[in-house]
Amino acid sequence: MSDFFLALLINTAIVFGVVTVIAITAYLLAFIDIFFGFAQENTGFAIVAGERLIQMKVASRSRHIEKKTVPLGGRTLHTWIVENGEEPNPTVGILGWLERHMGIYWVGWWPLQGRYQYEMFRTIFDRSPNASQNDVMRRQNNSNFFYVQPVEYGFSLIGAETGSAILSGNGGQKKGGNIPVDVKFSVFILIVYPEIAIFDNPVWFERASSIILAHAKNYVGTRAFDALRGEEHSFAGYMLKLNKKIPEDDVSVERGLLSELGVEIVGAAIRTIDIVGSLKESILSSTTELYRKEQEAAGIREIAMAKRDELRAELEAVDSSPNGRFVRRQRALERASESGQLIIFTGENDANEQRLTANLLPEAQRKRKEGEKDGNQ
Secondary structure, three states, X not given: OHHHHHHHHHHHHHHHHHHHHHHHHHHHHHHOOOOEEEOOOOEEEEEEEOOEEEEEEEEOOOEEEEEEXXXXXXXXXXXXXXXXXXXXXXXXHHHHHHHHXXXXXXXXXXXXXXXXXXXXXXXXXXXXXXXXXXXXXXXXXXXXXXEOOOEEEEEEEEEEEOOEOEEEOOOOEEEOOOOEEEEEEEEEEEEOOHHHHHHHOOOHHHHHHHHHHHHHHHHHHOOEHHHHOOOHHHHHHHHHHHHOOOOOOOOOOOOOHHHHHXXXXXXXXXXXXXXXXXXXXXXXXXXXXHHHHHHHHHHHHHHHHHHHHHHHHHHHHHHOOOXXXXXXXXXXXXXXXXXXXXXXEEOOOOHHHHHHHHHHOOOOEEEEOOOOOOOOO
16 A cells, blocks of 8 residues: 555656646747747737748637638638637647646747747837827837737827818708818727738738728818717727728728728727817817807707797697687787887777786886877877
8 A cells, every 4th residue: 555655656746747847848948939939818829830821829718719711801711710708629738737827838849830920010109208198109020929809009190181160050061161180099900810910911000000091081071170079989980880891992892901901990089189280279269169159059049949839839728728819919918018118009998908918017008098088198
């Protein structure tokens, strides 16, 4: 019995020693990307032999990657796709333990295989202490991974023009003329088909940027200045249309960012809108004044419409009453007396009506025509 436990102890120590050696070796080799490599959460990488793609892997608890046949832009492709959900076939054994507990992944048989390297382009808002919050800066670096979660990209649209200064009335009539503006906005992009994005379009971000900026310029050019700052959801919806259809002369086949570049926009937001040019202050002042007058006119219209509806409802109620004719007259006298300058002429036999009118119109000037005996007063 003692020999059995001794053998078990020795074997356990050997296994533990071997695992420890492998883990330490893998950890050291991961620093130089030989056989093993580190992968951050929510990133992926490609294993290649020369320029030939062998496999793609993802380090994520909420997404996984598979190779599937999918219809895209009028064609059918067999390609890698990033999908939501945990990996259905996780790596097992010592390699699986390294992945889950140390973030270390097998990257191929060196020197024949290794991780794919490419130029990653990105534009971000500069968040350094001395920079403006909305300054856009460009980053370009050699990378061996790609993101599998939405990433914010910053854009600066310089010298665009709004469709007008304000929108007037319910019909959306444009007023005030075009206004030159600089617009800073964010677009959140997700890589869905990494093989299409990274291998088929290594400069996918350059292409996407030109398309996004042109689309944003068209959006600004069809909106009023005062409406742009309050249309976050409208702007996002407008940009999302690029996923399925890129505006082109050829409309026979609908191809968007997803089918052409392997990426999709999942969100967008305007951060700042600045009037540019030497007449900035005068344009802003005149636009504000135009907006104020438009709001005043809108308020007057609302009051008039409310009064009209009130009178209409009142007349409908009066007309349905047996004494509607008298009530109509009384209400008319009430409104006319508001100025205090009403003169009422009554007949000889209008004594009851006169008393009623006197109660209704205490401030009105009254004259009674009593016939030839009294004459005109």
